[in-house]
Each structure stands twice: as structure tokens, then as C-alpha cells.
Amino acid sequence: MKSQVLIKRTIVKWYNIYRNGEFIANISPDLMADLLPDANTKAVLICAELDINLLEKLKGE
DSSP: OEEEEEEEEOTTSOEEEEETTEEEEEEOHHHHHHHOTTSOTTOSEEEEEEEHHHHHHHHHO
């Protein structure tokens, strides 16, 4: 099952992932490219759908 998330690019070019307004994880540009290979990595704000199990794994790290 997938869930909609908001991804914000930080000033140091990493990415913060939020689900329902709750912070989930801060991820590197490399991991971002693996998660969403078609996403524009220069975008400041991204809306996407990610697997809920993946989000729980990211939150636990």
C-alpha cells in the first residue's frame, strides 16, 4: 500500500520526508535518486507516493 508524502529539499541539498505533516526521515541525495529516479532533484518541493513499509523503515533508522 502506498501513502502520499511531501519531500522538501534542505539548504544542504538533502531531503526531508513528511507524511501527514509528521517528519519521517532526512535522506541523502543518493537515496533520493534511488527512491524516486524520475523526480527532479533540483525541485525544492516534491509530492509523491511511497510504500508505507518503506516509510516505516526510514522512520526507524
